[in-house]
Amino acid sequence: MNRLSVATLVAPASLPPMAGETGSMNKLSVATAWLDGCSGCHMSFLDLDERLVDLARYLDILYSPLVDAKHLPERVDVGILEGSVSNADDLRQAQAFRDRCRILISLGDCAVNGNVPSMRNPYPLAAVLDRAYRENVTLQPQVPRVGVPALLPRVRPLHEVVAVDVFVPGCPPPADAIFYVLSELIAGRTPDSTQVTRFGA
Numbered sequence: 001m002n003r004l005s006v007a008t009l010v011a012p013a014s015l016p017p018m019a020g021e022t023g024s025m026n027k028l029s030v031a032t033a034w035l036d037g038c039s040g041c042h043m044s045f046l047d048l049d050e051r052l053v054d055l056a057r058y059l060d061i062l063y064s065p066l067v068d069a070k071h072l073p074e075r076v077d078v079g080i081l082e083g084s085v086s087n088a089d090d091l092r093q094a095q096a097f098r099d100r101c102r103i104l105i106s107l108g109d110c111a112v113n114g115n116v117p118s119m120r121n122p123y124p125l126a127a128v129l130d131r132a133y134r135e136n137v138t139l140q141p142q143v144p145r146v147g148v149p150a151l152l153p154r155v156r157p158l159h160e161v162v163a164v165d166v167f168v169p170g171c172p173p174p175a176d177a178i179f180y181v182l183s184e185l186i187a188g189r190t191p192d193s194t195q196v197t198r199f200g201a
Contacts, residue, residue: 014102026079028186029061035090036117037083040172041108043123047175055179058186076101078185084110084117085156086138089149098162105181106158109171118155125153168193 034042042065048055062076063069069096072093079101085091098104109115120128129151134141158164168181184191 011141027058027060029073029075030059030061030080031065031076031097031127032061032066032074032107033072033082033093033097033159034065034079035081035083035093035111036086037108037110037115039082041063041082041111041170044108044170044172044175045178047150048179049175051175051179055182055186059182072096072100078103078182080105080107081111081158082107083167084114085152085158085161086117087149087151091152091161094158095160103160103165103185104162105166105168106164107168108173109169110135111158112167112169114155114157118157121154129138166191166193168197170197173197 022125026162032042032045046052046066059078059184061067063072083090085094106112110117114121123131129143133143134189149150159167166181170177173193174197177193180196181191181193
């Protein structure tokens with residue numbers, strides 16, 4: 001695939017206001033987070049390299065592991081979630097993103113289909129916890145109860161717990177695919193990620 005360039009960017013279209021807002025915005029506001037995954041999709045985002053500088057003309061990243069922000073804003077244009085929904089904290093974060101983001105993107109195979117984290121799904125949760133915290137531990141074998149979010153009985157892809165607007169598969173998705181999706185949103189179009197991605201790529 002030829003590398004997508006900044007020349008494909010156009011000025012952002014006027015966005016319809018979210019509930020309770022008036023007027024349009026000059027830049028798209030963006031929030032990102034990773035749930036149960038390896039953070040590889042965020043690393044792929046960083047692989048945009050110098051294109052990040054150009055995207056900054058059109059995007060404001062308000063909340064992300066990549067910026068110093070502690071709280072998800074009340075209203076965001078684009079939410080990007082990487083990782084599967086595996087524990088109570090993941091579920092709360094997915095629901096908060098859906099509630100606060102006008103457009104929600106499922107980024108990477110863990111978010112799109114569960115991928116590696118969902119490999120525990122064929123086994124009962126108690127057996128998974130025993131294997132990880134009792135059978136394979138030599139000092140103080142015990143299941144942690146404090147400071148660790150409770151695991152859900154099954155790992156879920158993002159779309160099974162909240163509505164998703166855009167799917168971007170890949171493990172991780174290539175930087176060009178992320179750039180394409182963001183460029184389409186900046187231009188006011190709905191991205192068709194099948195043009196630049198495929199499962200397992």
